[in-house]
Structure formats: structure tokens, C-alpha cells
Amino acid sequence: MTNPSNHAENHQDDGHGHDHPGMLADAELSYYARRARAMESLLVEKEICTPGEIQAMVERIDARSPADGARVVARAWADPQYQARLLSTPEAALAELGYTLPETTPKLAVVENTAEVHHLVVCTLCSCYPRNLLGRPPDWYKSLAYRSRAVVDPRGVLREFGLDLPDSVAVRVLDSTADLRYLVLPRRPAGTEGLTEAELAELVTRDSMIGVTEARTPERAGV
Amino acid sequence: MPQVHDRGGWPTEEPIDREEHILADWERRVDAMHNVLSEKGLRRTDEMRRAIESLPPEQYETMSYYERWTAALEILLLEKGVLTAGEIDARFAELERPE
Amino acid sequence: MTAMTATTDAPTEYQPGDRVRVRVDNPGGHFRTPAYIQGQTGQVAALCGVFANPESLAYGGPGQPRQPLYRVEFDQAQVWPEYRGPASDKILVDIYQHWLEPAASPGE
Numbered sequence: 001m002t003n004p005s006n007h008a009e010n011h012q013d014d015g016h017g018h019d020h021p022g023m024l025a026d027a028e029l030s031y032y033a034r035r036a037r038a039m040e041s042l043l044v045e046k047e048i049c050t051p052g053e054i055q056a057m058v059e060r061i062d063a064r065s066p067a068d069g070a071r072v073v074a075r076a077w078a079d080p081q082y083q084a085r086l087l088s089t090p091e092a093a094l095a096e097l098g099y100t101l102p103e104t105t106p107k108l109a110v111v112e113n114t115a116e117v118h119h120l121v122v123c124t125l126c127s128c129y130p131r132n133l134l135g136r137p138p139d140w141y142k143s144l145a146y147r148s149r150a151v152v153d154p155r156g157v158l159r160e161f162g163l164d165l166p167d168s169v170a171v172r173v174l175d176s177t178a179d180l181r182y183l184v185l186p187r188r189p190a191g192t193e194g195l196t197e198a199e200l201a202e203l204v205t206r207d208s209m210i211g212v213t214e215a216r217t218p219e220r221a222g223v
Numbered sequence: 224m225p226q227v228h229d230r231g232g233w234p235t236e237e238p239i240d241r242e243e244h245i246l247a248d249w250e251r252r253v254d255a256m257h258n259v260l261s262e263k264g265l266r267r268t269d270e271m272r273r274a275i276e277s278l279p280p281e282q283y284e285t286m287s288y289y290e291r292w293t294a295a296l297e298i299l300l301l302e303k304g305v306l307t308a309g310e311i312d313a314r315f316a317e318l319e320r321p322e
Numbered sequence: 323m324t325a326m327t328a329t330t331d332a333p334t335e336y337q338p339g340d341r342v343r344v345r346v347d348n349p350g351g352h353f354r355t356p357a358y359i360q361g362q363t364g365q366v367a368a369l370c371g372v373f374a375n376p377e378s379l380a381y382g383g384p385g386q387p388r389q390p391l392y393r394v395e396f397d398q399a400q401v402w403p404e405y406r407g408p409a410s411d412k413i414l415v416d417i418y419q420h421w422l423e424p425a426a427s428p429g430e
Contacts, residue, residue, distance in 0.1 A: 030290075032249075036296070042310055048265070048305060058251045124358075138243050140243070144230055144233075145235060153406065155406065155411075156406070161241075171398075171407060171411045173413045175356065175415045177417075178376070178416035231356045269379040270379070272376075273352035
């Protein structure tokens, strides 16, 4: 492996700020981007995989988004029996909505936020996240600062996200270190009795399903 | 002293930077390569974690997320004999030359 | 993935409600038990399932015997001496059985 320190000047230019990050010529890419490009081209040449397989996987991963999780949460809010199934047998409940998770681990677990208990999810060791339901994790979830602080100072972290919880609400941090991925079922906001399931889903943000915020109120969401 | 990846409770008051970048094409493709190789039985999540954890601590601290994934991919492909260092270096050098 | 010819499971040793202590260890390779929770005593909240051992999987091994995985609940105020929050705050960590040992109940 070439020593990355020899490529410090390239290392700085990771293409993030470029208007068309996918369109950079190879020579303009950062050290690691070119390293990845080199491996991809060799894997294809050796028929380990095809460009089509990689592209199809990119699209499969891109297709997952917090909208999927929001749809599940909205159904749970609208149907208490569905909510009970989602909490007790999440994989079967997701299958009802057409989400079939891979047979292999990780398994999904759903935890419910209430007036008394607030859950917050972190992975201190890496970046475990319910990708099948929420897509790729946000940058801050993978940051060293979040991974360090979420366990020792969850209330301080929540305040940074705009949520100042009273001491009457117990904060429960889930460090998802192993074979489970956690989805937070946020509290249903007040004043949402007349909303349709699609309107309810508009209130469910990605961050509320990680537990760093609550769901949006109808006023905030403009529903 | 915990290992560099074992971050829980490390002393820091650093605010959470909530700015999010749009993933570059190469980052999405690295993500996809890991998943494709996983489906082919050529890579496991725990192997990939172990490879990331084996990076020198100062590199771990300064690399971006998908840079770590790229370095781990290289470690695993070499270890499994799927690719050789010479092959990757040669292809890499070709990519360095502007067309 | 390697074909699993014989799957063996370590027998489940704990039940929800049991008090457990997390072993302090550094097996020298890949493991999934964060340093901050090692040595801490908590209560089993749930059995999450039985899973191949990541300490073996990480090196191409079969992960056998598979290990029961528990969600263990700890008092934040006990884990972090400097913790700023009420006594009801908890931290829950998923821990494989071979990292746990029985602990006495409070008051025993």
C-alpha cells in the first residue's frame, strides 16, 4: 500500500466541494478515491464483479431513505395494533408494509419514546445504523464527537439538537455495538388527530428516528 | 487506554458538527463494493471493522469515513489474495496520469 | 460466506432481570465490548438472540459456538462519575454472553 502521507496534497482535495463530484477526472480525485477506483477497475478486470453489479448496488443503497422509516412510524401512530406488532416483532411488522429485510444479521429492534422515556441511539465503536430502513447514516452520526459524547453527555448532545428534556423524562442511550440496529419510534405530536397517514409521515424526521430530536409538529412541518 | 475506534466517553466538549456533505461518486461506489463483495462471500462486516481498527491511530483520527472504508477494502482484498499490492499500485499510478 | 457445517450455540445462562458484571479484558484482537462499560454491573433487559462470535468472524473464523447476546441496562450515574443527569437515566449496551459474569444483587 502506498504511503498516504506522500499524497497529502491530494488528500486535502476529496472532491466534496465540487459541483459534479461524480464527474471528476481520475487524476483530480483524492488519494483514496483513486485507490478505490484502482481496486474497482481490477475487480472488474478479474471478473470478481461487474460494473453493473456495483452500479445496481449503488442504486439499491441510494433508494433507501428516511422516508421508509417515516412511513413505518406513521403507520404505527395511526394503528395502535400495528404499533404493538412493530415493537414486539419488528421484522414481521415491516414485512406487512413490503419491507423485507435480509435474512442475515443485523436484526432490527424498535424502541418507543414516551412522555416518561426518551431513547437516543449511537454506535460508539463504528457506525451501526438501521440502513435498510433509514439509508446511509448522516455525517454527524459517524463523527468522533457524537460517538464520544452521546454516551456520557446525552442531555448535552440533545440540547445541541434543540431538545432540552426535563429531569422527569428518563434518557436511555442505546449503544448499538453488536448484531442489532435500533429504530426509535418517536412520540406522536399533539394536535395530529385529524391527519392522514401520509401527513403524519411528513412529521417524522430522520433525526427523530435516531432519537436526537422529537417529531415535527404540524406547524413546523407545514402540514 | 481504549483503542482508537472505541470512542465512548472520550473526554471532549467538541460540538457536534451537523453539516452534511453530499456523497461523492467514489464514496458511493466504495460503499457499494463492500456490499457486493459481502454478497459474494468475499468480505464480512466484522472483518471490515477489524481492518479499520488496524489502521494507525493517527490515520484513523484524520481520515474521512469512506477513506477508512477504502483502506479497509484494500487490506481485505490483499489479505484474501483477491488482488496484489503490485497490481493496485500499478493501476493507481495509471490513474494519476492526466489523460 | 463459509458454509456452516455444524452450528453450535453456547447455552443461555442469563434471564431478564439478572444482575451481571461485564468482564474487563483485552483479547488482543477485534471485540465488540466498549472499554467504558467493562467492569460495570448492570441488569439484563432482554435476550436479543444468539449470534456468531464476532471475535472469530473478524478473522475469517466460523464464529462458533454462537453466543447469546443480551441488552444490558446500566445506571448512567454509576458508569460516569461526572454524569450530569437524573438517577433515572440509563445506558443500554448489547453484550455477548462470554463477556458477562454473574453479579450479586444490590444489598447482597
